[in-house]
Amino acid sequence: MHYSKSHATWVGFFVFLGIGALFFLALQVSNLSSFDHGDGYRLVARFENIGGLKVRSPVTVSGVRIGRVSAIDYDKKTYQAVVEMKINPTYDTLPADTSAGIYTSGLLGEQYIGLEPGGAEEYLQNGDQFEYTQSALVLEEIIGQFLFSKADELKKTDEADSQ
Amino acid sequence: MNGIFRFLGETVLQIFEKLGRGSYFLVLMLGGVPEVLKRPGLLIAQVYSVGVLTVALITISGLFVGMVLGLQGYTILSDFGAEQTLGVMVAASLVRELGPVVSALLFAGRAGSALTAEIGLMKATEQLSGMEMMAVDPVKRIVAPRFFAGMLSMPLLAAVFSMIGVLGGHGVGVGMLGVDDGAFWSQMQASLDVREDILNGIIKSVVFGFVVTWIAVFEGYDCLATSEGVSRATTRTVVHSAFAVLALDFLLTALMFGDF
Numbered sequence: 001m002h003y004s005k006s007h008a009t010w011v012g013f014f015v016f017l018g019i020g021a022l023f024f025l026a027l028q029v030s031n032l033s034s035f036d037h038g039d040g041y042r043l044v045a046r047f048e049n050i051g052g053l054k055v056r057s058p059v060t061v062s063g064v065r066i067g068r069v070s071a072i073d074y075d076k077k078t079y080q081a082v083v084e085m086k087i088n089p090t091y092d093t094l095p096a097d098t099s100a101g102i103y104t105s106g107l108l109g110e111q112y113i114g115l116e117p118g119g120a121e122e123y124l125q126n127g128d129q130f131e132y133t134q135s136a137l138v139l140e141e142i143i144g145q146f147l148f149s150k151a152d153e154l155k156k157t158d159e160a161d162s163q
Numbered sequence: 164m165n166g167i168f169r170f171l172g173e174t175v176l177q178i179f180e181k182l183g184r185g186s187y188f189l190v191l192m193l194g195g196v197p198e199v200l201k202r203p204g205l206l207i208a209q210v211y212s213v214g215v216l217t218v219a220l221i222t223i224s225g226l227f228v229g230m231v232l233g234l235q236g237y238t239i240l241s242d243f244g245a246e247q248t249l250g251v252m253v254a255a256s257l258v259r260e261l262g263p264v265v266s267a268l269l270f271a272g273r274a275g276s277a278l279t280a281e282i283g284l285m286k287a288t289e290q291l292s293g294m295e296m297m298a299v300d301p302v303k304r305i306v307a308p309r310f311f312a313g314m315l316s317m318p319l320l321a322a323v324f325s326m327i328g329v330l331g332g333h334g335v336g337v338g339m340l341g342v343d344d345g346a347f348w349s350q351m352q353a354s355l356d357v358r359e360d361i362l363n364g365i366i367k368s369v370v371f372g373f374v375v376t377w378i379a380v381f382e383g384y385d386c387l388a389t390s391e392g393v394s395r396a397t398t399r400t401v402v403h404s405a406f407a408v409l410a411l412d413f414l415l416t417a418l419m420f421g422d423f
Contacts, residue, residue, distance in 0.1 A: 007211040014215045018319025021326040022365070028348070029254045029329055030355040058353070110353075 040067060040086040041126040045100040050081045051111055051136025053102055058112045059085045066091040069113065085113065095120040101134035111136060185381050188302070192380070195300075195307025205308040206315075213274045213309065213376075214316030218323065220273050221266055225324035228261055229253060229331025236332070237340050249342050250351035253332030254325075258355065258364045259420070262325035264412050267371035270317055271404035275379035278309055279400040282383030283393035291384075306380045313379070317372025318365055325364065363419045370411060375404045 050072065059067040067087035075082050087094070097118030104111050124130075199206050236252045282305065285291050291301040329351075336342040355361070379400045386396035 007215075008207050010215045011207050011210045014210065014218060014316075015319065017218070018316075018322050021319070021322035022361075024326045025258060025322060025329075025361050025364075026357055029258065029325075029351055030357045030361050056356075 040088050041092065042070070043085050043087055043094075043124060043126075043128055043130065045083050045085070045113070045130040045133050046075070046078070046080045047083060047102060047133050047135045048080060049135040049138060050083060051102055051104075051138060053083065053111045053113070053136065057110060059087065059115065060112055061091070061094070061115045061117065063114075066115075083113070092123060094124045096122040096124055096128070097131060098124060099132035099134065100130045102136035104137075181385070184385060185377070188381050188384065189377060191302045192307050192310050195303035196311075198300075198303040199308050199311055202308075205304070206312055209308045209312035210316055213278070213312045214320065217270060217273050217316070217320055220269055221320045221324050222327050224265065224269055225262075225327035226331040228265060228324075229257065229328030229333075230335045232256060232261075232328070233332035233335035233340070237336055237342065246336075246340075246342050247346040248350050248354075249332070249336045250329075250347035251354045253336070254329050254351045254355055255360065257325045257328040257332075258360050260412070260416070262328065263321045263364055263367040263371055264408060266321045266324040267317065267368065267375055267408045268405055270313075270320060270372070271375045271379070271401055271408070274313065274316070275375050275400050275404050276397050278313070278376070278379040279383040279386070279397045280393060282306065282309070282380060283386040283396050286384065286386060287388045287390065287393055289388075302384070306384060310376050310380050313376030314369070314372045317375070318368040321364070321368035321371075363415075366419075367412065367415050370415065371408050374407050374411060378404050378407065 053069060053072065055069055055072055057069045058065045059069065067085050069083055070086045071084040073082045073084070074080075094115065095118045097120040099116045099118065101114050101116065102111055103114045118132075232253045233249065236249050237246055240246045240249055240252065282291075285301075285305065291305070294301045294304065333347060337344050337347050382396040382400045382403070383393075386392045
């Protein structure tokens with residue numbers, strides 16, 4: 001029932017430790033410390049195929065993350081995927097003819113949008129759309145193309161042999 | 164035949180009776196909030212015995228659980244050449260599941276059983292009735308501080324468990340097995356979300372703390388006032404707590420991370 005001063009000190013230490021652990025989890029383990037997705041300007045890109053891109057996937061230039069994908073929608077008129085991304089306002093000097101492509105980090109890693117800056121004088125503004133985009137590579141399609149081209153090659157060499 | 168039905172009926176009625184008494188007891192305990200606020204010393208003494216004394220157990224268990232996760236995760240992930248994602252695996256499983264669940268189970272074993280035994284023994288030695296005779300409400304004076312101390316300690320203990328576990332996994336993965344330090348943290352930070360993962364883990368531990376402490380103090384207060392009654396109540400606390408935590412964990416996981 002009675003508590004001593006040392007008990008109070010230990011309780012204070014315990015609460016401090018617990019709250020410190022919560023801060024550690026929030027800052028070191030999760031993404032609170034990295035770029036806040038609340039602000040930033042908006043850019044839109046249209047892709048034929050976005051593969052495994054997700055909301056919150058990173059947007060990078062030369063491998064450095066400058067923003068995140070904020071929304072993904074499907075345009076039923078043009079049959080294209082519409083990807084909306086929020087870019088950190090510090091990086092507001094993307095040329096107007098910048099192209100956007102969907103790449104994969106590593107063989108099995110997550111997919112991200114890589115931006116390739118162009119040479120235009122003007123910069124992309126809030127709400128602008130990318131002119132040039134490159135869709136995600138779908139592994140099955142590549143393998144399929146490879147097999148077909150291989151089969152064609154074999155057929156040609158067979159024909160050449162029989163002649 | 165008649166006997167079977169009577170047995171079944173009596174069992175069901177007993178369960179409902181106990182649930183009813185437990186809920187009424189919870190309301191009485193919540194009525195003890197002003198008493199606890201008026202005498203913070205009661206709460207501090209209980210946070211010491213319920214929380215501080217459990218920290219050592221939580222720290223050591225968390226360290227070993229994290230280390231085992233690091234070791235097992237590395238063995239499996241390196242088969243796919245994906246040992247870079249070890250940090251994600253260790254942190255996600257600790258923050259989402261193992262942190263709240265294992266620390267709640269340890270808490271039930273270490274602190275919950277002690278609470279039941281303490282309150283049960285007070286009842287068996289008629290200390291509680293003695294307090295009532297002196298017009299001191301034992302629910303407000305004895306039980307409520309213990310209940311709130313447990314509820315306060317549990318999320319903090321779960322956070323400590325997760326933190327130490329992540330550090331343990333880091334020690335094994337990066338220190339012993341040679342996973343890249345930067346990839347360990349950056350992949351973890353990229354995949355774990357504050358609201359989705361950390362906050363949901365905290366919510367889980369708050370719920371578990373509530374349930375485990377509630378069971379513990381209620382079993383103590385409700386036990387038969389004999390030495391055998393106290394021992395049975397203590398056993399029931401651990402068994403029911405473990406059961407409630409694991410069942411609730413499934414429900415909460417389905418609600419938080421399921422797609423429905």
